[in-house]
Amino acid sequence: MNRVEKLYRCGDCPVCSFMGDLVLLEAIGTRALFVFCPCCGCTFKQPPDGVEEVTAPGEYAPDGFSVPSREQVRVAIDRGWAPRFLAVFDAEWKERLGPGFSDASSLGAEGR
Ligand SMILES: [Zn+2]
Numbered sequence: 377m378n379r380v381e382k383l384y385r386c387g388d389c390p391v392c393s394f395m396g397d398l399v400l401l402e403a404i405g406t407r408a409l410f411v412f413c414p415c416c417g418c419t420f421k422q423p424p425d426g427v428e429e430v431t432a433p434g435e436y437a438p439d440g441f442s443v444p445s446r447e448q449v450r451v452a453i454d455r456g457w458a459p460r461f462l463a464v465f466d467a468e469w470k471e472r473l474g475p476g477f478s479d480a481s482s483l484g485a486e487g488r
Pocket of ligand 1: 389390391392393396413414415416417418
């Protein structure tokens, strides 16, 4: 598989406000979508209206998570999450997304 992986943002983190982008991610295994703020590490099962329920990525993605596939991005659009292109996924983003991130398809290494 040789695809450019793109990250999408779904609004701002309610904890960090303007500082944090909520990054759309996909759980490995369940393929569940959720949003994650790399700035503070908060995770939400959907883009929140305010600070409702704050968890760590392991809550939604016990087996790790990855950049969402194009079809999952379409699912997010259908849900009204309004994903907007944020950045091309690269090694720096992998670092920002933390140890739960797993991306076997392009960068090889699995998170701890
Ligand atoms: Zn945040």
